[in-house]
Amino acid sequence: MAEHAEHAEPAEHGADAATQLETVRSEAHPTIAASRSIYAYERLNHIQEGTYGVVFRARPRDPPSPSVVAVKKLKVARNGLDAHGFPITSLREIQTLTLARTHAHVVQLHEVCVGNTLDQIFLVMEFMEHDLKTLLTFKHKSRAGGFAASEVKTLMHQLLGAVAGLHAEWIVHRDLKSSNLLMDNRGTLKVADFGLARRFGDPVDAWVAKSQPRAQSESDTSSADTKKEGSEEQGGMTDLVVTLWYRAPELLLLNHVYRARESSSSKQPAPKSLRANHLFRLHSTSSPHPPQPLPQYTEKIDMWSVGCIFAELLTSHPLFAGTDEPDQLRRIDHVLGGPTTTNWPDLTRWMGLSHHHATAPSTEEEVEKEAQRRKAKLAAALPRTRLTRGALDLLFQLLQYDPAQRVSAAEALRHAYFAEAPRMAHPDSFGSFPSVAAGERVVGETPSAPNVRAAGKGNGEASKAYSMEFDFAG
Structure with missing residues (x-):
């Protein structure tokens, strides 16, 4: 018994050390702590789609909250990796948003969420109208x-x-x-x-x-x-x-x-x-x-x-x-x-x-x-x-x-x-204005800088076809 007790003490100390390390890591880098499921949020409406991701408006499910966030689904390969590993653009976006999170005029990153597969990674950010x-x-x-x-x-x-x-x-x-x-x-x-x-x-x-x-x-x-x-x-x-x-x-x-x-x-x-x-x-x-x-x-x-x-x-x-x-x-x-x-x-x-x-x-x-x-x-x-x-x-x-x-x-x-x-x-x-991001109607369309990815689909994001049946798991 004494022998077992002798080996148990270091294990307890090891567990305490691991817990302390996880706490320190979470406090120092809150966005890379253990990620929650994206299903903690309810999708409200699509905002826009860009080169590196799809952005939509969402709100917490449990507990229900009137507060709204912007969620960006990163565009990554089907298995979550490309030829160079995890997409460097996604890593940089997470890194730079984390480094600049204390600045009043940089959009705030709240957390990084995941879906059911490796290619489903989401950035949960503050919503701007x-x-x-x-x-x-x-x-x-x-x-x-x-x-x-x-x-x-x-x-x-x-x-x-x-x-x-x-x-x-x-x-x-x-x-x-x-x-x-x-x-x-x-x-x-x-x-x-x-x-x-x-x-x-x-x-x-x-x-x-x-x-x-x-x-x-x-x-x-x-x-x-x-x-x-x-x-x-x-x-x-x-x-x-x-x-x-x-x-x-x-x-x-x-x-x-x-x-x-x-x-x-x-x-x-x-x-x-x-x-x-x-x-x-x-x-x-x-x-x-x-x-x-x-x-x-x-x-x-x-x-x-x-x-x-x-x-x-x-x-x-x-x-x-x-x-x-x-x-x-x-x-x-x-x-x-x-x-x-x-x-x-x-x-x-x-x-x-x-x-x-x-x-x-x-x-x-x-x-x-x-x-x-x-x-x-x-x-x-x-x-x-x-x-x-x-x-x-x-x-x-x-x-x-x-x-x-x-x-x-x-x-x-x-x-x-x-x-x-x-x-x-x-x-x-x-003052306030109608918000496209919130699904409100505004006057006219906004011209966009030419983009080769829009070739054959019209000029700019406004003309890009998008299905409102967006699925987190898609």
Whole structure:
């Protein structure tokens, strides 16, 4: 008996230690604690379907509760795994939402739930009544004519606060756009959809450029394709990110260069619109020089997207609504003027042509003259009644060609725009609007950036066929 008692004591201590460890783990990482069944929730209505998941509205079953949540069913392979294991986009979305869970302007992840099979994984998040793109269309079609200047300022302050918080946590979103910004009926804006987000500048998640050439059709202008994500795990960052209308010029240039090099090495013809591009022709022809290494993009790609959203808030329309990447570059050129080594000193490096074009640095006078010229072009593209001096200057700093000169989120929050009249509107003063997410009817449809996955099915999410007989187990 003594011998049995002697062996029983360590077992009890082991059980206590295991319990303590589970408690610590649950407190430190509540979203990865033992997952509940999704059947704890009752589905109410479908909200939307995107590249990485289907989102619907739900509420707790037991005990019954009037509180509503948004549930996102992740798109994973039938057995829950793809060629690289559990989908990296899903892991990143869970990780980034967990890291940013304390920020007031990032959508909150409550828990991760599971279904009956390995491919049924659900993110339970707070419910927000609107997305900004739908609200912009609704207000533009109504007598209001868009958000008031004071409301735009409030929304921009919240958006910049969220992006500054993400970047402080070493997170780059990589798909900021008006449809990924959610808003409730109390005027609170929150950043959502972290399917493309990842850590950067951290030894745990190496920040090494690794762009992949697009192998899709000429009309492909969507964000990163899920089948490309595995290549990023080989040690680099893919340039297949950010929806076209919000995509920074350095990403557009990177993709041009990689597609040209791929076309040259594989001898496969590229789309006609790309073959007509001078940069593409330079890289797709044989050269005695070896391919030059390209720079790595930074979190400043998010800031270009913020600038595009700012312009959209001011005008209720996308500023650069390109149909493909060459057209996107043309539209940016039309509004800002073309990139030069005066406004972008490292331009030839981003074009992969540093060995061909060595240019003398511009003088301060030339740089200032060029900046004033581009700022005047930008002002001419926007309605004067909506553009204060501070708004124009902030927008200009967000839409700098050179990512090194592009303002950071933390710097933008300190910009004089937020101190000038009119003062920021209080969020409670925004009022309420019909909620598409809650199944309420709104005026008109919202245009979407072109997406290759919608080819043949109409343009954008509004036209995508969807069965309301959605089943958790499906």
